[in-house]
Structures are given as structure tokens and as C-alpha cells.
Amino acid sequence: MVSLPSFLFVSFILFLAGIVVMIARKNVIAILLGIELILNAAALNFVAYTRFINNNLEGHIIALFIIVIAAAEAAVGLAIVIRFYQIRESIHIDDATQLQS
Amino acid sequence: MVLNYLANIGRFVPEITLIVTMVGLIFVEATYGDEEKGSSKGYLYATAYLGLLFTLVKLIGSLGDAPIAIYSNSLVIDPFSTMIKIIMVIGTAACIHLSRRSSDVYENLKGEFAIIAVGVLIGGMLLASANNMLTLYIGIETLSILSYVLASLKKNDDRSSEAGLKYALFGGISAGIMLFGMSHIFGVTGTIQFAGMLDKLKDLDTVQIAILMPSFLMFFAGIGYKIACVPFHMWAPDVYEGSPLPVTTFFSIVPKMAGMAVLLRVTMVFFSGDQNVLQMSWIATLSVVAALTMTVGNVSAIGQRSVKRMLAFSSISHAGMMMMGVLCISEIGTRAIVFYGITYLFMTLVAFYITSFVQDAYGNDHFERFNGLIHKHPLMAIFMLITMFSLSGLPPLSGFIAKFNIFSALIDKNYYVLAIIAGLNSVVALYYYLKIVKLMVFKDPESDEKIKGFGFTNQLVITALTVPVVMLGIFWDQVLVMANGAKIFIVQ
Structure with missing residues (x-):
């Protein structure tokens, strides 16, 4: 049987991958993907902890909510990215330089 | 069980009123033609003000009531949360009035401002009385996702869309980090409820503390981002400058007070013991x-x-x-x-x-x-x-x-x-x-x-x-x- 530490290890790797993607990539879409990775790492943690430590449904429910809210957030984020692209004709984060003091 | 839920509905009237107001506003907005000017939409503003006024009266009326935790301890209605909600409702009403007369918001989007502002207010009210991690997360996300839309409300302006983009990216990152921290807190304490958390944090061994410390830091990142404290403040000046002025006003009141309320509640619930x-x-x-x-x-x-x-x-x-x-x-x-x-x-x-x-x-x-x-x-x-x-x-x-x-x-x-x-x-x-x-x-x-x-x-x-x-x-x-x-x- 797969043990709890393996789940935690996988989710930690996912989390790190998300952070690295957000720091290293300059494409806005890639950054949104990194956010999804982090959210999925958290969801995996919740489910794993529920399965191995306490057997109530709290973790499962929170994981379901994370999936739904992540979808909503991605939808709004992509809409804003489309708007940005139409104005600036680029989705490179380094082109977002209008607002620097 | 069902009766228990219905019995508590009386304490949840302000939030329900706002949800009804928001849906009503969407319908009223749909009845106007495209050529109608935003600031002359009398019925729309009447609906918004009526809803907010009723909420305010209801909140002030319930200031003296005994504190209670409703819906399986997921929300707590106490005088503190009610006071914060009163502050936020007044702020929202004033911002809607400002948006009506400001030329910084496009005429055809003034209705949208009122609708989304009420939506953000609902998120803020959930956050102010959040009593478990799920409500906290839903509250923060309701607040944030609608705020992204507000920040890029001036949609043909490159500064405004850039503000929205920065807000959305920073917001997504910090929400993710907060959630990751939360998941480990859940793993160690075994519950998402705030109730009884004080006892659970009392006798911990070294490994548990070693897990909890960074987790609480991550948890703090999510809340700190909402109240724009250093080092999570980098988005704030840019977003505040790029957004239309009524939106800036709104951002410096409602999300900030809601974040402050939840920070105070988390601090009191988790750390008020020995x-x-x-x-x-x-x-x-x-x-x-x-x-x-x-x-x-x-x-x-x-x-x-x-x-x-x-x-x-x-x-x-x-x-x-x-x-x-x-x-x-x-x-x-x-x-x-x-x-x-x-x-x-x-x-x-x-x-x-x-x-x-x-x-x-x-x-x-x-x-x-x-x-x-x-x-x-x-x-x-x-x-x-x-x-x-x-x-x-x-x-x-x-x-x-x-x-x-x-x-x-x-x-x-x-x-x-x-x-x-x-x-x-x-x-x-x-x-x-x-x-x-x-x-x-x-x-x-x-x-x-x-x-x-x-x-x-x-x-x-x-x-x-x-x-x-x-x-x-x-x-x-x-x-x-x-x-x-x-x-x-x-x-x-």
C-alpha cells in the first residue's frame, strides 16, 4: 500500500514545480498553469491526510471546492489575459510595464 | 438536522439579502437597453441602495445579540464580525455612489460596478465571520476573483488591464500558497474547524511543530496579501494606480477590512492561549x-x-x-x-x-x-x-x-x-x-x-x-x- 509520506512527497514536488514555473516562465499562460499545479498539490494533500489520518469527509469536501474555485479563477484569469493581449498584443509578463514608479 | 439549519437562518439574513440584491441587480441591469446611460439607471441604483440599507439596518439591529456559531460551526456571528460588516456595507454604498458620478468608470459599465461590488461585499462578509478553513478559503476567493474583474473594469485602458493581470497573478499565487499551508495545518490538527483549535495546538511534539511553523507562514501569506502588508504588498501600488478611482477606493476599504478581520480572528482563535x-x-x-x-x-x-x-x-x-x-x-x-x-x-x-x-x-x-x-x-x-x-x-x-x-x-x-x-x-x-x-x-x-x-x-x-x-x-x-x-x- 502506498503510504502517507509518498503522497506528501508527490504533492511537495508538485508545489515546488508550481513555484519554479511561476518564477522562471515569463508567459502569462504558463504562470496560470503554475498556479493550478500549486492548487492541485494542496488538494492532493487534503485528500491524502483525510485518507490516512482522520476518516471524516472534511478533506474530500475541501478538495472538491478547490477544484471548482480553481476553475473559476482560471476563467477570470484567462479573460483578463485575453483583454491584455488585445491591447498589448503580447502575453509576456515583462511587457506589463505601464505601472512602474 | 434540517430544522437546525432553518433555525439559524435568522442570523444569516444580511448575507442572504445581499445575495438576493446581487441577483436582482443583474436582472434590473438586463432590462435596460444598450443606449441607456449608466448614471441614469435609477432603478438599478435604487435596488442597490435598498439592498444595502436593509442589510445595514439588519446588522445594526443584531449588534446586541448573543454570539452564535451557525451551520455546523462554519460561520460565527458575533458583535465583532457584525461591526466589521457594518463598516464594509457603508464603504460599499459610498463607493457605488462615487462610481455613479465619477467619469473614471465607463458609462456602460457603471451597472457592472454595482453588481460586482455587492459580490465582493458578500465575500468580505463571509470572510469576516469565517470559522473554519473552508469558509475562509471560499470567502477569500469570492473576494479576490471578483476584485480581479473590478481592477480591469476600464477594459480598453492598458493600465487598467495590466492592473487586473497583476492582481490576478499575485492573487492566484498567494491563494495557492495559503491553501498548501492550510492542508498541512489540517494534517497535523486533524480538522478544518477553528473550534477547539486552542487545545489541539497545546501539546505538540517537535515534528508537528516543525511542520506547523512553515505552514502557518504560508497561511499568513494568503491573508497578508489581502491586507497588502510587506512583503506581499508589491501588487498594491500598481493595482491601486491602474484601477479606476472608485475601484481604488473600494479596494482600500472592503478587502482590507475583511482581511484584517480574518487575521484578527485567526490570531485570537489559534494563539490566544498560554x-x-x-x-x-x-x-x-x-x-x-x-x-x-x-x-x-x-x-x-x-x-x-x-x-x-x-x-x-x-x-x-x-x-x-x-x-x-x-x-x-x-x-x-x-x-x-x-x-x-x-x-x-x-x-x-x-x-x-x-x-x-x-x-x-x-x-x-x-x-x-x-x-x-x-x-x-x-x-x-x-x-x-x-x-x-x-x-x-x-x-x-x-x-x-x-x-x-x-x-x-x-x-x-x-x-x-x-x-x-x-x-x-x-x-x-x-x-x-x-x-x-x-x-x-x-x-x-x-x-x-x-x-x-x-x-x-x-x-x-x-x-x-x-x-x-x-x-x-x-x-x-x-x-x-x-x-x-x-x-x-x-x-x-
Whole structure:
């Protein structure tokens, strides 16, 4: 049987991958993907902890909510990215330089 | 079971009213044709104001009720959350009024502003009474996702869309990090409920503490991002500057107060017990962050050209001031924060209202546009002067009493160093607030062109907002008694 530490290890790797993607990539879409990775790492943690430590449904429910809210957030984020692209004709984060003091 | 849920619905009426209002607003907005001008949509604004007024009356009426945890402990309705909700409802109503007359919001999008603002308010109210991690997360996301839309409301403007983009990216990252921290807290304590958390955090072994410490830091990142404290403040000046002015006003009140409420509740619920390692590290983190937030906010505000950006930095430093009340973990601290919130609401509203008038008349909000305002509009200039004095904390205005309360909470817990840092910061703040006063009073006006649209209604609104700024400084004792009643209810 797969043990709890393996789940935690996988989710930690996912989390790190998300952070690295957000720091290293300059494409806005890639950054949104990194956010999804982090959210999925958290969801995996919740489910794993529920399965191995306490057997109530709290973790499962929170994981379901994370999936739904992540979808909503991605939808709004992509809409804003489309708007940005139409104005600036680029989705490179380094082109977002209008607002620097 | 079902009856239990129905019995609690009476305490949930304000939120339900707002949800109904929001849906109603969408329907009313749909009945107007495309050619209708936004500011003339009378029914739309009537619906919004009615909904908010009913919510406000209901909230004020329930101030004295006994605190209760409803819906399986997921929400707690106590006097503290009710006070924060009252502040947020007044702020929303004032921002909707500002958006109606401001030319910074496109005519065809004014209806959208009202709808989304009510939506953000619902998220803020959920957050203010969140009593488990799920409600906290849903509240933060409701608040954030709708805020992204608000920030990019001026959709053909490249600055506004950039503000929305930055807000969305930073928001997504910090929400993800917060959730990851939460998942480990859940793993160690075995529950998402806040109830009884104090006992669970008492006897932990070293491994558990080693897991919890970074988790709480991550958890703090999500909340800290909402109240824009250092080091999670990088988005704030950009977003505040890029968004339309009514949206900036809204951002500096509703999300900030909601975040402050949840930070205070989390601190009280998790760390109000006996001293332990976790509590000490949490307080140390908060102290450093609060001191840094104040200093960075104030120092960065000095060199700004745009009044809106200056006010954004000043709101960051005010957040730092309120955080000093949080880290006291005492009833005096809670009381001080509620009082600070009330005064901060009115001061921010007046400052932004007048900036909005100036910006609409002269095209931008640079400091020079305020030159000689007292010769053109004495009333407006005097109100701005009062507000600036109050924001910098000069007696006998309300800002002084608010700061004094925070100081007394700090001294009560013997945090002398923090009190000194806060005092020095007030001196720095004096400089940039008085700069506006100097320009308004002693400089000659650039032109004789008067500000249009400063008619009777708007004078009345500004007067109504300025009166509390003065009155709270003089008759502060009654309000302080009211704030004293706003205690946090910790479910066992």
C-alpha cells in the first residue's frame, strides 16, 4: 500500500514545480498553469491526510471546492489575459510595464 | 438536522439579502437597453441602495445579540464580525455612489460596478465571520476573483488591464500558497474547524511543530496579501494606480477590512492561549511585518506625484498600524482595531471623493492639481484639510484617537519598541499629508476653472462623510464603548 509520506512527497514536488514555473516562465499562460499545479498539490494533500489520518469527509469536501474555485479563477484569469493581449498584443509578463514608479 | 439549519437562518439574513440584491441587480441591469446611460439607471441604483440599507439596518439591529456559531460551526456571528460588516456595507454604498458620478468608470459599465461590488461585499462578509478553513478559503476567493474583474473594469485602458493581470497573478499565487499551508495545518490538527483549535495546538511534539511553523507562514501569506502588508504588498501600488478611482477606493476599504478581520480572528482563535513556541513565532512574525509595513508604506508615499498612488501607500501604512492592534491579542487591541476601522473608513472615503472630483475636472490626480483649491472651492479644501490632519493623526480629530487606542494596546502589553516605531512613522506621515494642505492653501491656483458637478447632493454626501471624521475625535467615548462590545467569540 502506498503510504502517507509518498503522497506528501508527490504533492511537495508538485508545489515546488508550481513555484519554479511561476518564477522562471515569463508567459502569462504558463504562470496560470503554475498556479493550478500549486492548487492541485494542496488538494492532493487534503485528500491524502483525510485518507490516512482522520476518516471524516472534511478533506474530500475541501478538495472538491478547490477544484471548482480553481476553475473559476482560471476563467477570470484567462479573460483578463485575453483583454491584455488585445491591447498589448503580447502575453509576456515583462511587457506589463505601464505601472512602474 | 434540517430544522437546525432553518433555525439559524435568522442570523444569516444580511448575507442572504445581499445575495438576493446581487441577483436582482443583474436582472434590473438586463432590462435596460444598450443606449441607456449608466448614471441614469435609477432603478438599478435604487435596488442597490435598498439592498444595502436593509442589510445595514439588519446588522445594526443584531449588534446586541448573543454570539452564535451557525451551520455546523462554519460561520460565527458575533458583535465583532457584525461591526466589521457594518463598516464594509457603508464603504460599499459610498463607493457605488462615487462610481455613479465619477467619469473614471465607463458609462456602460457603471451597472457592472454595482453588481460586482455587492459580490465582493458578500465575500468580505463571509470572510469576516469565517470559522473554519473552508469558509475562509471560499470567502477569500469570492473576494479576490471578483476584485480581479473590478481592477480591469476600464477594459480598453492598458493600465487598467495590466492592473487586473497583476492582481490576478499575485492573487492566484498567494491563494495557492495559503491553501498548501492550510492542508498541512489540517494534517497535523486533524480538522478544518477553528473550534477547539486552542487545545489541539497545546501539546505538540517537535515534528508537528516543525511542520506547523512553515505552514502557518504560508497561511499568513494568503491573508497578508489581502491586507497588502510587506512583503506581499508589491501588487498594491500598481493595482491601486491602474484601477479606476472608485475601484481604488473600494479596494482600500472592503478587502482590507475583511482581511484584517480574518487575521484578527485567526490570531485570537489559534494563539490566544498560554505561551508556546508557535504563538511566539506568530507574534514575532506579525511584529516584524507590521513595523515593516508601516515604514515601507510611509517612506514610499513621500516621493509620489499622483495623489491616488500616495493614498495607496498611505493605506498600506494604515494596515500596518491596524496589525499592531492584532498582535496584542487582547481585548484592548480588538477594540482599537474596530475603532480604527470606523475612522479609517470615513477618512479614506473623504480623501478619495475629493481626489475624484479634482481628477474628473482637471484630467489627472497629480499634486499640482490641488494648487490653490481653497480659493476655488473653500468647502472642499477645508474638508480635505480636516481629513489630511486626521489621517496624519493630529488631535483633536478622529485619527488621533484611533492611533492613541493602538498605542495604549501596545503599551498595555509592553511592546515599547513597536510603539516608538509607530510614533516615528506618524511623523513621517505628517510630511506627505501636509504637502497637500500646503499646496491647497498657500499656492496660487493654476487656472480659474471651477470644478463642475460639485452640486448640492455631492456637497451633502461629502459633509455627511466628514462630520464623523470630526465628531469621532470629540465624542469618541460612546463609539469606544460600542467598539468595546465588539468582542470576538471563540467557539470551544
